[in-house]
Amino acid sequence: MDKIKVILNPYAGRWLASRLRPVIEETLTALDVPFELELTTKPGTGIEMARQASLDGFPVVVAAGGDGTVNEVVNGLALAADALGKPTAGILGVLPIGSANDMAEIAGVPIQLRAACEAIKRGRTRRIDLGVVNGRYFDNNVGAGFEAQVTIESRKIKLLRGTLLYLIAVFRALSHYPSPTMRITWDDGELQRSLLMVSIGNGRRTGGGFFVTPDAVQDDGLLDLGVANALPRLQILQLLPKVMRGTHKNDPAIFLTRSTHITVESDYPLPVHADGEIIYTDAKRLDISIQPARLEMIV
Template sequence: MKPIKIILNPIAGRGYGARSEPALRRFLNAEDVNFDLAITEWPGHAIELAQQAASDGFEIIVAAGGDGTTHEVVNGLMAVAGDGVAGTLGVIPVGSGSDFANTVGIPPDLKGACRRLAHGQTRIVDVCRVAVDDQSPRYFDNTVNVGFGGRVTYEALKVKWVRGMALYLPVVLKTIFLSQSPQMTIEYGNQKLEFPAMMVCVANGAREGGGFFTAPDALPDDGLLDLCIVQEIGKMAMLALVPRFMDGSHVNHEAVTMTRTKRVIISSPDDLIAHADGEMLCTDAHRLEFEILPQRLQVRC
């Protein structure tokens, strides 16, 4: 195997990224992987490192972190690829959620992920693009959640000592009593919906938040965005709905609309809060435009 670039986020997984480095090196060496490892030093640094690695000719560029690290690496790769196919992306999941890794079938354990990196296959998946108000567009690989999911991420970023479901589930329960349902206009295909919405999830993958199957039938290579639209409901109804997001059965709830599209616009006179791949996208947006870019990213998995 030619040399690969590893981009390690030391603060991923509430510091697990840094703690995993010795074992990461040991497992990669055991698989005879020739690698160059760089450590991120500031937010957005993985974008720069991925761009440089792609420009330097590395054929496989690995995000060693959580979904936020993968998000940054994907944005770096897409910036270099232009209108072509980006990658190849590798993922070693050492973050809080690691939902994209789950979507493409990468083992959650460090040893298994390193083995898959050494011996796996390459598949091509879709990438999504989102433009917030008048800002430049950015890419995401898994989900953007507008409303409730954005507020959950905002609250989760305040917690520094746990990761995975131990982090997200308590924060979800807390957020139920903090969240509001902004008035939203949701336009896709020939549909235009207008009502107070608890959340709208725009998904390329099935899972977010380390175990919530918000779009359980989403496929990352079908050329479509999956939408999960949840109308405003009461606090107790929201509490009852939480476990249904953990097994995907919420899709049958009367307040939930599931659909697929290639483009969608979400707008509101109220402030919209959203995350992209588990990192804050916006806190006071009024218009978000999404589109799917089919078959644009090579992934080692």
């Protein structure tokens, strides 16, 4: 087996990843997987690390962290493929040790650390689609409005992980986020109204336990668009359990459709996240599209 590159975000999982570094090294060594491990130092550095690793010829680049770490590595792999004129990005491995591991779980990556290392040893892969928002790649979803504000609030909470973290963040965001008027266009339709949030899913789950786009499929060549109307706080709280079960599809406050190209426009500056990473706090236009079968990943 050729040497692989492991990009570890030590902050992932509220510093859980840093504590797991020796376990990762010991497990890969015991499995006879040759590797080179590098730590990210601040947000965004994983993109360049992954891009350079792919250009340097590492056949597999592993994201050790949560959804944000995966997003950075995916962007690096895709940028390297763009530079080389390759239709498919290099092979992605994931060690899911973040606060939320939506993309990995939905794709079929084992959640237990040893099992994820064993999957990398086996090397079985699948192709999935990648989305692009204003030139930045995403693998799971993009959220604008309230969903992104929840992400911002979650960053302020230091002692929790997983679904509970995002539930607390929901209640914090409810206290002050407005519902601006947005104009959404997609392949065969458009709408303009006061909206709580817009969610574009390549995967069906976000925030560690919210099935906002419950029918999204990672390899169908389509993006799932979910729109929530402006609602009183009580109705939002009543809707929340449905979203956590993915049973909100027939709720009159929700609109769901599928498309290959989506634009979001707003005069009000929108917070926006891509795979749990805040990429804008003041966006007024988003241009979002899908690139089918762009990424090969180990499962």
